[in-house]
Structures are given as structure tokens and as C-alpha cells.
Amino acid sequence: MRQKNLKKKQLGFDIDKKNKKKVIEKNTFSKNADPQSRKRRLTAKNGYYFIWGYHAVTAALSNPNRFVRTFYASPKTKEMAMNLIQNATCKTDTDPLKLMILDVAQFSLPPDSSEKRVHQQLMIEVKPLEITDLSDILFAKKHLRLVVLDQITDTRNIGAIIRSAKAFGCDAVIISKHNAPAENGNLARAAAGALEDIPVVKVTNLKRTIETLKSNAICCIGLDTSGSNNLNQFSLEPKLAIIMGSENYGMRRLTKEACDHVVKIPMQNEMESLNVSVASAIALYATQKNN
Secondary structure (H helix, E strand, O other), X not given: OHHHHHHHHHHHHHHHHHHHHHHHHHHHHHHHOOHHHHHOOOOOOOOOEEEEOHHHHHHHHOOOOOEEEEEEEOOOOHHHHHHHHHHOXXXXXXXXXXXXXXXXXXXXXXXXXXXXXXXXXXXXXXXXOOOOOHHHHHOOOOOEEEEEEOOOOOHHHHHHHHHHHHHOOOOEEEEEOOOOOOOOHHHHXXXXXXXXXXXXXXEOOHHHHHHHHHHOOOEEEXXXXXXXXXXXXXXXXXXXEEEEOEOOOEOOHHHHHHOOEEEEOOXXXXXXXXXXXXXXXXXXXXXXXXX
16 A cells, blocks of 8 residues: 555656646746747748848838838838838839738747847848949949958848948948858848948959959958058048958958058057957048048
8 A cells, every 4th residue: 555655646746747847848938939929920932031120121112123022011000111112113023012911929030030120010021132243343433442341241240331331432342152141131131221222242252353453453451450551541542442351250361461451440449359340330431432
């Protein structure tokens, strides 16, 4: 009898443990995510991606070179979305642009990220923009400003650099085809609409591209903490390319060797480095075109 009672107690303890585990798992799941929003999570069609945020969305809708497939809004932003559709100049496969009304929860998480969107309940499904050819940039203007990114991988940094490029009159951003992210929603969001205005050129070999720029009378300066030249002196250059190194390692050796000059940002207090998007903004401001 005593043995039977012991078994019953042990069995009851095991059941309690299992029930407790289920409760913990249930609470953990509900704490991290809404089950309904997981079921209804949106997925872009193959070859498309989502752009969210008011400035990024309105800029894309105003870009004749941008193809937009679907506009998503909530009941709260439906009227605003309809007004934006009326004034849109983007390419579409329906006239007017297809509008879908979603529950607010469906905007919260993108399909490829665990981070919450800041979306203002406006979102569009788009094709990536066509890549600009380098030759279209080289001979377009007498005065030229370019930013060249050497294997920068963070999409928000690239988006912020594109935003600064527009603010300070830069003509294009050049990135490598390899070890660089594809155009996506986080990049477009960080660019705050500037992605629609600043051409992005993708190249296979960055060192060869720098040599091509130099052969076309474009002064190429690389930003690095080891630089000895003053950044401000290059504002008088009619054609200038600013090369920025990756977030962790800076410019690669061959990239640095290809530059005409290696420069650094003068700072009051010596510190190891600035964020690459901040450093780019400072460099673009200091070397603005003096037309």
C-alpha cells in the first residue's frame, strides 16, 4: 500500500510538472508575440518587398521609376491612403493602385525580422529600383559628388548615408555587388524617401571602379583614422568621390591604396571612430559642391 501511495504521489508530481511547463511555455509565447498577428503576417510576392513609414511611402508613390503592386492601410489611414493614390505617379499594374485595408496588428512585424516596424499604418509592396549604370553618372555633370561604400553591410547605415547624400547634394552612391545588402524595407525606411532620388550604382570590383573614377578626373579620397590630410580642403574639387570603409574594419587595404588621398575628420577629443553614417554626413557637409 505504501508503495502504491508513493507511486501515486510521484505520478501526481510528474503531472504537475508537465502542467507547469505548459503554463510557462504558454506565457512565454504570449509575452513575445501575438499569436493572431503571427498567423496573419504578411509576405511580399517573390521579387518584391515592403516599404513602410510616411516619408518613404510618399516618396516611392511619387517616383515614376518605382513599380508599386499594392498599398496597405488601416481603417484609420484609409482616407489618407486614397488621397495619396490619387496623386501617385509611380508605375502600377492596376488603375487605380490596389488598396487593401488591414488590422493594425498586421503592420507590426515584417516577415523577415523580429523587430517591430514604425509604420504610421501605411505600407506598400514594391519592386526594387533599377540599378543605375556608372557611365550614366560619370559624364552627366561638370561638378560631381559621389559616395563609395566599401562592404558596408548594415542596411540602416546605408539608408542613413543615402539620406545624407540627398541633403548635401551628392549625385550617387556606389556600392559593391558582393558583401552588401539588397534593397529592402529597413534601408528605404532609414533613407526617409531619399532612395527614390539618389541613384545607387552597384559594381563588381571596387578597386577597379576607383581607378575608373580617377581616370575620369574624379579625385578619390578615403576616410580613415590614419589619414593625414584635412577634409575641408577638398570642397574646392569640382569632382570628388568619398570612400567609406565598413563598420568594423574600415577600408580594405587595396581600396585604401587606390585612393588619391587618405583623410580624417578633425575632432576636438580623440576617439576611436564615428559611426559610418555619421562620418559620411560630416564628410559630405565639409566637401559640399561650391557651384
